[in-house]
Amino acid sequence: MGVAQSIIQQEKDKTKAIAAQLIQLSQKNGATQAAASLLVNQGFDITVRMGDVETLTYHNSKAIGLSVYFGQKKATVSGTASDEQALKEMVEKACFIARHTQEDSCHGLADAALMASDIPDLDLYHPWDITPEQAINAAIAAEKQALMIDPRIKQSEGLDMASVQSCAVYANSHGFIGQKFATRHSHSCTLIAEQDNHMERDYDYSVARDPDDLLSIDRIANNAARKTIERLSPRKLTTCRVPVIFAARVAGGLINHFLSAISGDNLYKKSSFLLDQLNQVVFAPHITIDERPHLLKGLRSSAYDSEGVATKERAIVANGVLRHYLLNSYSARKLDQQTTANAGGARNVFISHSDHDLAALIKKMDKGLLVTDLMGQGISILTGDYSRGASGFWIEHGEIQYPVTELTIAANLKAMFANLVDVANDIDDNGNIHTGSILLESMTVAAG
Amino acid sequence: MINDLLKQAEHTLLEPAELSASKLQKVLDTMMARDIDQADLYFQQSSSESWRLDDGIIKSGSYNSSRGVGARIISGEKTGFAYSDELILPQIEQSIQAAKRIARYGGSDNAQQLHYLFGHQLYAGDNPLKTVDDSDKIALMRQIEKAAYGLDPRVKRVTVALSAEHDVVLVAASDGTLAADIRPLVRLDVMVIVEENNRREQGYYGGGGRFDYSFFQQSDRASRYAQAAVREALIKLDAKPAPAGVMPVVLGPGWPAVLLHEAIGHGLEADFNRKGSSVFTNRIGERIASPLCTIVDDGSLPNRRGSLNIDDEGVPTQCTTLVEEGILKTYMQDKHNARLMKATPTGNGRRESYAHLPMPRMTNTYMLAGPHNPEEIIASVEKGLYAVNFSGGQVDITNGKFVFSASEAYLIEKGKVTQPVKGATLIGDGAEVLRKISMVGDDLKLDKGVGTCGKQGQSVPVGVGQPTLLVDELIVGGTETGE
Numbered sequence: 036m037g038v039a040q041s042i043i044q045q046e047k048d049k050t051k052a053i054a055a056q057l058i059q060l061s062q063k064n065g066a067t068q069a070a071a072s073l074l075v076n077q078g079f080d081i082t083v084r085m086g087d088v089e090t091l092t093y094h095n096s097k098a099i100g101l102s103v104y105f106g107q108k109k110a111t112v113s114g115t116a117s118d119e120q121a122l123k124e125m126v127e128k129a130c131f132i133a134r135h136t137q138e139d140s141c142h143g144l145a146d147a148a149l150m151a152s153d154i155p156d157l158d159l160y161h162p163w164d165i166t167p168e169q170a171i172n173a174a175i176a177a178e179k180q181a182l183m184i185d186p187r188i189k190q191s192e193g194l195d196m197a198s199v200q201s202c203a204v205y206a207n208s209h210g211f212i213g214q215k216f217a218t219r220h221s222h223s224c225t226l227i228a229e230q231d232n233h234m235e236r237d238y239d240y241s242v243a244r245d246p247d248d249l250l251s252i253d254r255i256a257n258n259a260a261r262k263t264i265e266r267l268s269p270r271k272l273t274t275c276r277v278p279v280i281f282a283a284r285v286a287g288g289l290i291n292h293f294l295s296a297i298s299g300d301n302l303y304k305k306s307s308f309l310l311d312q313l314n315q316v317v318f319a320p321h322i323t324i325d326e327r328p329h330l331l332k333g334l335r336s337s338a339y340d341s342e343g344v345a346t347k348e349r350a351i352v353a354n355g356v357l358r359h360y361l362l363n364s365y366s367a368r369k370l371d372q373q374t375t376a377n378a379g380g381a382r383n384v385f386i387s388h389s390d391h392d393l394a395a396l397i398k399k400m401d402k403g404l405l406v407t408d409l410m411g412q413g414i415s416i417l418t419g420d421y422s423r424g425a426s427g428f429w430i431e432h433g434e435i436q437y438p439v440t441e442l443t444i445a446a447n448l449k450a451m452f453a454n455l456v457d458v459a460n461d462i463d464d465n466g467n468i469h470t471g472s473i474l475l476e477s478m479t480v481a482a483g
Numbered sequence: 484m485i486n487d488l489l490k491q492a493e494h495t496l497l498e499p500a501e502l503s504a505s506k507l508q509k510v511l512d513t514m515m516a517r518d519i520d521q522a523d524l525y526f527q528q529s530s531s532e533s534w535r536l537d538d539g540i541i542k543s544g545s546y547n548s549s550r551g552v553g554a555r556i557i558s559g560e561k562t563g564f565a566y567s568d569e570l571i572l573p574q575i576e577q578s579i580q581a582a583k584r585i586a587r588y589g590g591s592d593n594a595q596q597l598h599y600l601f602g603h604q605l606y607a608g609d610n611p612l613k614t615v616d617d618s619d620k621i622a623l624m625r626q627i628e629k630a631a632y633g634l635d636p637r638v639k640r641v642t643v644a645l646s647a648e649h650d651v652v653l654v655a656a657s658d659g660t661l662a663a664d665i666r667p668l669v670r671l672d673v674m675v676i677v678e679e680n681n682r683r684e685q686g687y688y689g690g691g692g693r694f695d696y697s698f699f700q701q702s703d704r705a706s707r708y709a710q711a712a713v714r715e716a717l718i719k720l721d722a723k724p725a726p727a728g729v730m731p732v733v734l735g736p737g738w739p740a741v742l743l744h745e746a747i748g749h750g751l752e753a754d755f756n757r758k759g760s761s762v763f764t765n766r767i768g769e770r771i772a773s774p775l776c777t778i779v780d781d782g783s784l785p786n787r788r789g790s791l792n793i794d795d796e797g798v799p800t801q802c803t804t805l806v807e808e809g810i811l812k813t814y815m816q817d818k819h820n821a822r823l824m825k826a827t828p829t830g831n832g833r834r835e836s837y838a839h840l841p842m843p844r845m846t847n848t849y850m851l852a853g854p855h856n857p858e859e860i861i862a863s864v865e866k867g868l869y870a871v872n873f874s875g876g877q878v879d880i881t882n883g884k885f886v887f888s889a890s891e892a893y894l895i896e897k898g899k900v901t902q903p904v905k906g907a908t909l910i911g912d913g914a915e916v917l918r919k920i921s922m923v924g925d926d927l928k929l930d931k932g933v934g935t936c937g938k939q940g941q942s943v944p945v946g947v948g949q950p951t952l953l954v955d956e957l958i959v960g961g962t963e964t965g966e
Contacts, residue, residue: 084560084758093565093581096838111545115568125548132532132544135617139540167584192760192881227760227881234762236881269882274728274964304538304640306676306685410877411886413908413960417676417685422725422908422960424877424886441884443908443960445727481910481960483729 041162043216046075046202051214053099053117054206060126061103062208066133068104068144070207070342073097078199079167083174084191091167094199103129107142110135141368144342147209149374151345157329157336159217161245163198170196173252181226181256185264192225192236194256198246211343218244219334222252224259230267235438237262242465244332262407265428269440272429272482278403279444279478280396282427283461285409286386287468290324292448293317294381294468295416297357299366308419308449309357317357319455321387324352328382335467341379351381386470388458393472396459398433400474405430406444419448442482451475488608489599492653492663496526496550500570507655508597510572514556514579515592515657521557521818522594523656525795526570527837532612533646536624544617553837554578557819558586566838595659602792602799605785608665611647611695620645623671623699630709631675637720638713639683640676645669647696654797658818662797668692668788668944670933671699673712679720684905686716687874687890690931692786715872715891718903725892725907725961731864732909732957733895735871736857737928740949743778744848744936745876745885746913747771751805751813752831752843752938753820755880762883762914763811771811772917775853778806780815782830782846788932789847789946796832796841803829805848806917817843835941845936849948853923857951860922862898868907868959869893869900883913908960916954924951 054071061069076096082089100113103126110132112125174194182188198220206212223240239258241250250258281289293309301307309317318324328346330336340346342364351359362370363378389396397405410424422445428435454476461471497503502510507524514522528550535542551568552575563585565578583589624643631641650666670691677684688711692698699705734742747763755761763771772778782800784790791800796818804812816824817832820843833844861869869892876887889907893900929948936945 087559088561088585090562090564090840091582091585092563092840093578094838095565095567095578097568109542113545113547113549115549115551121548128546128548132546132617135541135621136544137541139542190759192758234760234881236760236879276964304642304676305683306640408879410879410884410910411888411908412875412877413886413888413906415685415906417683418905420724420906422888422906422962424884424908424910424960426884440882441910441912441958443727443886443910443958445725445906445908445960445962447962479727479960479962479964481727481958481964483956483958 042075042077042200042202050075050202050204051212053122054204054212057101057122057126058206058208060123061101061129064126064130065105066103066130067106068208070102070144072100073204075202076199078197080195080197081167081170081174082193082195083171083178084193086175088171089193101125101129103133104143105133107138107140108133108136109142141365144207144209145344145364145374149344150209150211151213151339151343154213154338155329157333157338158331159215159244159336161218162200163218163220163246165198177252177256180253181224181260184260187228187230187264187267188226188260189229190227192227194224194252196252197221205341205343207343213339213343215337220246220249222249222255224256226259226263228263228267235263235266237266240465242334244334248332266438269426269438272439272442272480274481274483276477276479278400279475280400280405281473282405282407283463283470283472285406286470286473287463287466288409289473290384290386290468290470292414292416293452294361294384297360299360299362299370301416302360303366303369306417308417312357313360315357316355318352318355318452320355322352322355322455323350323387325350325385326381326383327385330383333383335382337382340376344374344376344378346376346382384468386458388460388462388471390460393459393461396457396472396474397430397435399457400430401433402431404480405435421446421448421451442480444478444480446478488665489663491608491665492651495528495651496570496653500572500575502572504597504661508594511594511655511657513591514583515594516586516590517588517592518558519556519586520559520822521657523555523654523796525553525837526653527551527650529648529650530612531646531648533644534620534624536628536643538640541621551837552578554582555840556582556585560823561585562840564840594657597655597661598659600660600662600797602662602664603783605783605790605792606667606693609667609695610649611667611669612649615696620696623696623705627673627705627709630706631673631713634710634713635717637677637679637717638675639678642674644672645696652795654795656797660797662793664792666693666791667695669694669696671708673708675712675716677716677720682720684716684719686712686714686719688712688715689933692788692932693790694786718891719905722903722905724963725904726959726963727961729956729958731867732954732959733861733864733867733869734952734954736924736926736949736951738930738947739870739873740849740930740947741873741876741887743850743949744845744947745878745887746911746916748845748848749878750880750883750913751815753814753816753824754843756814757820757824761880767811767813769811770809771914772806772809773920774809775923776806776809776917776920777804777851779804780831780845780848784847787847787929787946788934788944791846794830794832795834798828798830798832800830800846815843815845817841833943835943839941844938844943845945847929847946847948849929850950852925852927852950855922855924857924857926860924860951860953861895861900863922863953864895864898867895869895870907878913884910885913886910904961906961910958910960916957919955920952921955922953926950
């Protein structure tokens with residue numbers, strides 16, 4: 036059961052045929068428009084802990100989605116079964132529900148003229164020729180080495196290696212049909228260290244389309260060991276108002292709140308703190324945020340969005356000014372605008388940065404808090420109120436002094452973005468948002 | 484009734500695969516070998532629907548149907564797992580062969596003779612997607628919407644969501660377990676946005692459990708849901724930013740027990756303790772909470788969201804005392820961890836679906852009532868926070884730090900509840916916080932049935948509960964430093 040066996044040969048024709056059949060059947064049942072999607076995932080993941088394999092999981096999943104429109108009434112149905120009978124039932128169920136919903140003048144597929152016609156190869160498919168046994172052996176060796184780095188590292192909580200191939204199809208009754216083959220591989224390691232009867236845990240990971248672009252499992256395990264040791268013997272702070280750096284691995288989350296606030300669904304519902312801000316200053320003037328959906332090997336790359344609309348490379352924020360909302364066809368109609376090809380969100384987002392590293396950013400801050408981990412959900416996109424649990428390091432005299440824990444950081448997102456001081460060049464490329472560490476002017480730190 | 488349950492599950496899950504209980508016995512034999520300690524198959528068919536009324540329009544209805552089988556093989560501490568979304572024997576056999584790669588030896592061995600294992604009868608097995616007409620579901624949503632808009636002119640937007648699941652599961656395991664469950668689950672959510680002088684705030688209220696939609700149609704429940712959501716939003720319009728710093732915190736009854744779930748619940752799940760990664764590892768018999776605290780996990784409460792007739796390994800759920808008068812009594816176990824820790828399964832083996840591995844999870848976790856009157860508790864606080872509703876929490880089980888966010892909170896000044904505050908996040912240490920509980924109310928309440936717990940990427944429905952509590956000091960993370 037080699038995983039590198041190509042998903043392309045197995046699924047190329049089958050998935051397209053199912054999508055086409057769903058649309059045809061929907062139209063036969065009276066639907067005026069229809070859209071179908073399929074996602075097939077195949078692969079494996081392994082976890083190694085304390086010298087032996089802990090789990091070996093094979094993935095082989097299929098998800099099928101169908102949206103039907105009766106005029107401007109809509110229903111969505113999803114399932115896993117793809118036999119003739121199941122597909123027929125899906126269509127019938129969708130058509131039945133659609134008749135029970137109400138007309139909404141904004142419902143419908145995106146306009147036919149906007150469908151992507153030129154679909155470039157974005158280099159997303161790089162199968163990994165590795166067996167689970169090879170992955171297990173590599174992880175066991177990496178763990179052994181990491182556990183020897185420092186006697187305070189008591190155990191690993193697991194080293195994971197995963198490799199998944201996917202085939203995704205989207206088709207609609209405009210005649211659009213898109214098919215994407217992609218791979219996604221990852222390494223991760225979580226370690227536990229102990230000192231004075233107190234345990235701390237930290238991690239590192241790497242994700243890539245191409246196994247050659249992954250940081251090796253040895254390197255990941257090493258990084259995790261270093262980070263875990265650094266967290267030992269944390270202190271508490273007293274309540275204060277200080278500058279805060281979001282380390283690159285958590286800075287993407289901050290930018291995600293911004294993307295959420297400019298997404299069409301929150302805008303038309305008026306549940307965003309960034310209403311009516313198009314062409315207004317929302318960030319400090321040195322900040323530009325680009326979306327690069329055509330990035331080769333990008334984790335979110337696609338020539339078309341989840342409604343088939345051709346995606347474009349462009350600036351969301353230019354020199355601090357908001358240039359684009361993130362709209363799909365529904366929210367665009369609600370707002371009386373055009374879709375921005377963001378059905379499914381923004382794709383491969385890059386934050387402009389300075390040319391200095393995290394150490395220089397810390398020096399620039401001089402005194403304050405470096406946040407490396409966040410906890411909890413205290414974020415309101417409606418009001419911008421932000422209050423979360425945090426841990427990290429206390430900075431004084433431009434240098435890391437000691438780890439700190441059990442504190443919260445709070446401020447309003449609007450002010451946090453407007454007063455964003457600087458971005459370092461330590462870019463984290465493991466997610467959709469590519470950003471370095473971010474220095475903010477000030478936040479309230481509660482501790483005790 | 485119980486036999487009907489098995490028959491229904493066999494009809495839904497086994498017949499399409501041309502399987503029967505006796506054929507399953509042979510399939511289980513093929514899963515066993517010399518070094519295999521445990522093997523099981525989990526069959527599941529699940530259907531769900533959701534309806535949404537937003538801004539005056541029944542937006543769109545959605546429906547999901549999924550089915551599949553998960554095959555798990557355990558050898559010592561090693562687990563092999565594969566799943567298939569096709570209920571046919573060749574696919575199941577392929578999954579078994581893949582999962583079996585974890586074992587060192589090939590061949591087969593005899594599984595125990597399958598015996599049907601009786602679970603509880605905590606809820607009716609009727610399909611909640613079907614017991615109420617679609618037109619009545621829509622009428623219910625309309626009724627709530629109308630009530631919410633009618634309550635106050637500042638209400639600018641109302642969203643009502645109604646959803647239901649119907650889950651049929653069958654477990655067959657090498658230890659002879661054959662068990663089935665049919666699980667209904669419904670919920671109703673009401674969200675409102677209010678606006679005054681250009682300030683907007685949102686309010687939320689929801690509820691649910693293992694029954695059908697008729698629950699929401701009873702008495703004046705619909706209008707009470709609308710009232711509660713509008714009330715929370717209007718209170719926030721008057722709320723000031725929360726204070727920052729250490730202070731006494733009074734937690735209201737019911738849902739604020741998210742604190743228990745985060746602060747100690749996860750840390751008492753057996754997997755973390757077997758691996759030694761929890762702050763509570765090797766601490767059974769020790770005092771971890773004030774003597775006022777007795778905390779249980781009970782999956783056998785009728786109709787509750789976190790309840791199950793059997794867990795996902797076929798073990799009947801039970802009421803497990805985790806902490807008794809402050810002393811740590813036991814961990815929550817699934818079969819795998821119980822075997823390795825030489826303990827007894829507690830009916831806490833749960834999984835999100837056939838495509839996920841089971842692990843120890845909470846069901847309904849709550850603290851029993853104590854001696855104090857709630858008013859007396861508030862009156863005892865000179866200056867502090869009164870938190871009555873929360874939007875969720877998170878914990879790091881290794882260092883014990885937990886955090887949760889208050890969605891409705893007030894200042895307590897000179898023993899009286901005064902100014903509403905917003906944006907309060909509470910952070911504490913799970914190993915310490917329960918020692919700081921100095922008063923426990925006599926007003927135990929369970930939550931309304933909307934909790935979902937996430938662990939290692941798997942979501943399962945859970946419940947929590949507690950009486951009013953006083954925590955002597957907790958860090959409150961607002962923006963107001965009082966400088």
